[in-house]
Amino acid sequence: MEPSSEPLALPAGFPADATLPAVVVELGRRFEAAGHALSLVGGPVRDLFLGRPVVDLDFTTDADPDATERVGAGWADAVWDVGRRFGTIGFQQGGWQLEVTTYRAEQYDPASRKPQVAFGDSLEDDLLRRDFTVNAMALRLPELELVDPHGGMRDLAAGVLRTPGAPEDSFSDDPLRMMRAARFASQLGFTVADEVERAMTDMAERITIISAERVRDELVKLISGRDPRAGLDLLVRTGLAEHVLPELPALQLETDEHHRHKDVYAHSLTVLEQAVEQEARYSDASPDVVLRLAALLHDVGKPATRRFEPSGAVSFRHHENVGAKLVRKRLKALRFDNDTVKAVARLVELHMRFYGYGDAGWTDSAVRRYVHDAGDLLPRLHALTRSDVTTRNRRKAERLAHAYDDLERRIEEIAEAEEMAAVRPDLDGEQIMALLGIRPGPVVGRAYRHLLEWRLDEGPHEPEVAEAELRRWWAEQPEASASSSAAPTER
Known part of the structure; x- marks a missing residue:
């Protein structure tokens, strides 16, 4: 046939x-x-x-x-x-x-x-x-x-999820089905029958017998759905998130009586929704799992860093650094690949970098550093930063949007002028060793980093100017006087 x-x-x-x-x-x-x-x-x-x-x-x-x-x-x-x-x-x-x-x-x-x-x-x-x-x-x-x-x-x-038999029997047979219910809420827009949600709540701890890899795969499918907020809300509501992604329910901070800070959990879900909308503009991938994870988890460092100041304000100093460490630990526990772990943690670490730009303005050096530090993640950082604006204050939201428009414009202008997408020192490692007469080792790396910092601060230079700067830097290093072989050589 x-x-x-x-x-x-x-x-x-x-x-x-x-x-x-x-x-x-x-x-x-x-x-x-x-x-x-x-x-x-x-x-x-x-x-x-x-x-x-x-x-x-x-x-x-x-x-x-x-x-x-x-x-x-x-x-x-x-x-x-x-x-x-x-x-x-x-x-x-x-x-x-x-x-x-x-x-x-x-x-x-x-x-x-x-x-x-x-x-x-x-x-x-x-x-x-x-x-x-x-x-x-x-x-x-x-x-x-x-x-x-x-x-x-x-x-x-x-549009309702029910089990063919008793939900308790179904979830006992395969506890991963509880996460699958949340995934279908995200992918298909289904609601969960009351008896199914009750069973998920009562049996949430049983998810712990499922391997991290299978949990991860379901979480990725949920995050990739058209309405991830619905699925994540179900995980939190039933207590499943306490076992598979505890950093998420931890964002449900008690709001002080004067409401001096926003609901971090609701804010994070809104940022995720807005990041999904930004994908078409900034990402080649749809769904972009790295961007969506970063949007969901960008504020997980806030519970550990919340402080009530004497002035009555609430602060979360350095929550981006704490959050990056928490994200790295959680994604590794869920057996995400190293590239995903590094990318999501780096976006979390960088997501606050933009704030202050609209008030104080940045030098060209600061713009170069922003691009250099983001590297290949720059488009996703653009999407995450824009998505992180959830204020209901229309004037503030417009001001931040205009400020980021301006930053993107400056990045494009400087990139065109300096080919900034591949920022490197004006001299490479071979040239540094030849110029200083030194062998491969830590000193070469220090010299390279110095020239890179100098390049980011002041922009590109002609080789002769870079060589003069390298000699000036070298003259201040202890190795220059400690070794007779360290005398500069003529090119």
């Missing part, structure tokens, strides 16, 4: 513009011919009715993994079995990836992070083990018959 690349129109009862890749029915016919049942299940069925593009093609079958592999042999372009122990065999066909899993009953041992997998013998039992009713629907193949024993269509229409 030759695979077709044409999309398949669906029968009455489906959205008018809903289509499936023809490969779905082709695979169903192959299983039928082999005497096995096959159904498209879970997310792709849900997305068909939501009018979302179907990307993941997940199937469930009564065939065991060996039988599944035989069905695809000679038809699939490629086969992989890394999920065999969980009952999953993967196929690639015509540019599509298809994962077929044997009916199963999966649950967690109360003290274990790893699922115990047992294969089931019916589609209905398999659907009962699914996380939410909207994901517990299936299309029997090849006939495209909808199977919906738990009211998934009803809940889909209402």
